[in-house]
Amino acid sequence: MNQPRGLRRDAQANVEKLHSAALTVFSKTGLSAPLEDIAREAGVSIGTLYNRVGSREGLIDAVVPAVMGEKLKALTERTLAEQTPRAKLERFISEMIDLQLSDPAMNDAMLRRFPDATALINACDRSTALGHELVENAHDAGVLSHDFTGEDLMAVLWMVGTASRDRTAPAGWRRVVDRSIAAAWTESSQPAL
Structure with missing residues (x-):
């Protein structure tokens, strides 16, 4: 997975956690899984999810x-x-x-x-x-x-x-x-x- 350039180390870690969580949640429940579930699985806020990936389609x-x-x-x-x-x-x-x-x-x-x-x-x-x-x-x-x-x-x-x-x-x-x-x-x- 490509990481956006210029992100702080903690921001990059959040993106990696979000990607991993998305794979886990999408595999279990499908692509329409609540984004809140993905944020929770990643241990970040929903705001962080939107800030780091932008949209459901971007995350997909x-x-x-x-x-x-x-x-x-x-x-x-x-x-x-x-x-x-x-x-x-x-x-x-x-x-x-x-x-x-x-x-x-x-x-x-x-x-x-x-x-x-x-x-x-x-x-x-x-x-x-x-x-x-x-x-x-x-x-x-x-x-x-x-x-x-x-x-x-x-x-x-x-x-x-x-x-x-x-x-x-x-x-x-x-x-x-x-x-x-x-x-x-x-x-x-x-x-x-």
Whole structure:
């Protein structure tokens, strides 16, 4: 994490504490966590938080893209290591869903809840582009229905992110998501029983 130049040692220490606290709190509760919780976790006042990081989006951009970037880079490497277009797309979908379910901050990022956090949005755009590319490659290989588009993939991931955070979501939401994905494969690509 880059530290602003010219800060006193105690001010730099506060920025470091805020960044560390933000990672902890965002990972537990998501990017919409109360900033007061982050200040409390860091052991500083809310005024210090605003003075040192400026805004929620500034704090998000200071800490989340690097962590998210590492997770998405690892996901991308595992995805591209798969041998077939279908296996690559299956890996991408599975791991994106796992990330959304296990990491509230990642889920908020993928849902683009904070569009003014530009560094975060740029990281999300790279994963979206990979998803679209994988869909096109699966189309070209004839294993994915042309009716299932890159936008459909993003809609499925959006449904996962939204339903997983909504306590009032119907219990069968995951079954619906899994069926949507299963129905997208062409008959020729279905594994033999």
